[in-house]
Amino acid sequence: MATTMVRVRMDTGLKEQVDAALASMGLNMSTAVNAMARQILHQGKLPFELYVGNSDLLEAMREAEDIRKHPENHPSYASAHEMMEDILS
Structure with a gap:
């Protein structure tokens, strides 16, 4: 399977926190992004809700x-x- 590089800008502190949270689950950022991409294709939508608070x-x-x-x-x-x-x- 051919792969491609995806670059994302993210707040440094946020990335560190997400990396730690994912590591505690035995995952890394690449695995999590791939899982999210597959869920988008499977569900036909983002796998979480976005909203604007009042x-x-x-x-x-x-x-x-x-x-x-x-x-x-x-x-x-x-x-x-x-x-x-x-x-x-």
């Missing part, structure tokens, strides 16, 4: 990502009581 969900996801990247710009609390005092003040 605007509230997307905003919450953007906010969570900002908090993750820049925790210094967001308050943190030692207790729930301290947080509630700040919220209610």
Whole structure:
């Protein structure tokens, strides 16, 4: 069987995480991509669902990502009581 090379651009961190997840299953990226391609042919569609979240969900996801990247710009609390005092003040 003749093969061809497929190149894909991917975030470095994402690739490292996917490589680790696949390795834990005894797979590599090439095997996973080939399996996905075969499923696309078999099912006639992507083997997973793609969707766009509602605007509230997307905003919450953007906010969570900002908090993750820049925790210094967001308050943190030692207790729930301290947080509630700040919220209610």
